[in-house]
Amino acid sequence: MGSVEGAVVMESNMNAAVAAAAAASAAADVEERNNDESMITNLHLHSIPTLNLDQGDPTVYEAYWKSVGENVKISISASQSLSYFANPNSFCWFLVPKLEQEIKILHSLVGNAVVDGRHIVVGNGSSQLIQAALYALADPLDPPTPITVVSAVPFYSCYPQITDYVRSGLYKWGGDANAYDKDEAYIELVTSPNNPDGEIRGPVVKRANGMLLHDLAYYWPQYTAITAPADHDVMLFTLSKCTGHAGSRIGWAVVKDAEVAKKMVKFIEINTIGVSKEAQLRAASILEMISANGCSGGFFEFGQSVMAERWKKLREALRGSEVLEVPHFPLKYCNYNRDFIGSNPAYAWVKAKPGVQLEKAMNEERIRVRGGTSFGCPSNYVRLSMLGKHEDFDLFLKRLPSIIQLLAV
């Protein structure tokens, strides 16, 4: 099966244990998929299953976590963590101290963010932290009208909805940062590497009264070269994209200003009265294990191998085609790897010829992706997740030629 091959032919610098684990897990995926497929076949005779490459559900890392087996198992008794409080004397009173410690250790090891003297705020994923940061940054201005929130196209498809869903009077979505030309205060969301296109980004507005919110969910070695420790006012990270534990709903902010950090905590206090202690305890164990394994043969090495392999396969499948394009990324020196590496983003930002309805075309081939309009772009673009299961990714590659053929007509 394709996905087993995929696991076996992984990059040669991947250690044997990890490769074996990946192969075993890929085989399990195949079995699971076969069961799913036979179920679907029974229900809809002769139909082919729909592949979901829409969400960035990071099941790509499952093989690694299966390989570590019982080593990172956590146990929680019924009498543990009853209280709302994890650290009553800290400004972030719901943050488990061990998690704060492991977050700081990991950033120091990877070298992707300055954490010394910074304030860590834990959230229920980085979506909640974006809202907490908007609340914290908008609040001191006490604006008679809501502050404008912008991000350069293509921007993360959820930003408009996250900003506007409760019609807040504190902040409102303002669209493409490139088009912002007002003198009023604004908040610019800077996503780097960018979702959906993987580009390394800085702010684009650069006007007076601007505040920046850096979403660094993908600034980890499996996706891009770590060129310097990021050192911005508010930086957001999430376990989902760092380790693949999306089900845990753990994100964190690294914040320079104590008052901003306190207001973010206030938001999370009102919104959800903190963050699950069970999820924090597990996240702490997982980060501890990653740091303990260090830079060689560990999680990020697995992540780099598997992402590089997927991108290689995708580029091979598109080679010679003039109807679909994906971005190319320059090699950059990675301080973590101590070598030049390319980018292997979490998503492929696929471009067809202008006028093509690419999401619709892929849907007709039973491939669910997210159309360009969700990202503020034309509909000849789609984002497809590179983070799903091996088997799904390989099935996608098998169906790609027919899509290319269809579009070439």
Added chain:
Amino acid sequence: MGSVEGAVVMESNMNAAVAAAAAASAAADVEERNNDESMITNLHLHSIPTLNLDQGDPTVYEAYWKSVGENVKISISASQSLSYFANPNSFCWFLVPKLEQEIKILHSLVGNAVVDGRHIVVGNGSSQLIQAALYALADPLDPPTPITVVSAVPFYSCYPQITDYVRSGLYKWGGDANAYDKDEAYIELVTSPNNPDGEIRGPVVKRANGMLLHDLAYYWPQYTAITAPADHDVMLFTLSKCTGHAGSRIGWAVVKDAEVAKKMVKFIEINTIGVSKEAQLRAASILEMISANGCSGGFFEFGQSVMAERWKKLREALRGSEVLEVPHFPLKYCNYNRDFIGSNPAYAWVKAKPGVQLEKAMNEERIRVRGGTSFGCPSNYVRLSMLGKHEDFDLFLKRLPSIIQLLAV
């Protein structure tokens, strides 16, 4: 020590194992407190420690959970629950099926809510579910002005802030439900038993265009008689007040209308992309254990004993005083106990003579409580938590005579 006595003299219908566990845990609390006190004494010579009876942090149940020991321990491996999805084919795609099942089993056993044919929505605590319900109920109206949210005084102190903190254009806080006399649509929050005063409540506005949101966090046998299964449009519950696991941030809504339930799920999707799977798995284990133990010698029996004991002690301490009053509750037939029982609410709603600044007076005695104004009432009222640690509660009782003396002057 007071708290050990407290545990030992618990009501005679409490089984021996539970009583022993309570005594052991109370002793541990004493040790912890002694350590805390000696630390504080070193820092602030001759000062007495501040007792926190402000938050409803439900550590009162710790003794029970210590007594069950390893029996309800959950273990989660690193490869479990990576995905955002817990049940991809359900409308509430982030709800762990086992938790849904255990929620329904427990409600059926206790008899406090109709769950057959109802939709369960899990949230990060019931605070998030309140917001999800406001979003769901306000949304279909698409109002040019935000819908008014009211609750009868004394109302839960967090309702105004939860409603207004992001200045939503969908809903706004409207204060005391008794004063609502408009013809426009409104949402009434009905809390029963009520926080802070323990009263059993129904809606008070009863006008056309009204929508009801029932917060039933305290409708469990340890607080009040279960007189009938509640059967309202939207009912909110939380693990914090049911079992004492506040640190887990697990709440759930029981919802009649499928469209309302779907919109609540949409809110939680945008707000936090679901709810921690670790917390849900642990909650499922805990609820399963409670249901397995049934109606005798189990968690609710412990809860009833410990709450009844605390209320008995508080009433004894206030006996003969004319300066402080707490509410009295009639005996009611409890379907769960199959007997007449009194109410032993999670909070004591304490009233002093008009004009007394009761929160201030208690603060001066180093007792942190929540003042009446937070609940829409005069400042001669305070809410004090009955849910804290044994030792804190007993220290409070020891200091109560001096407060009474002070107020009697």
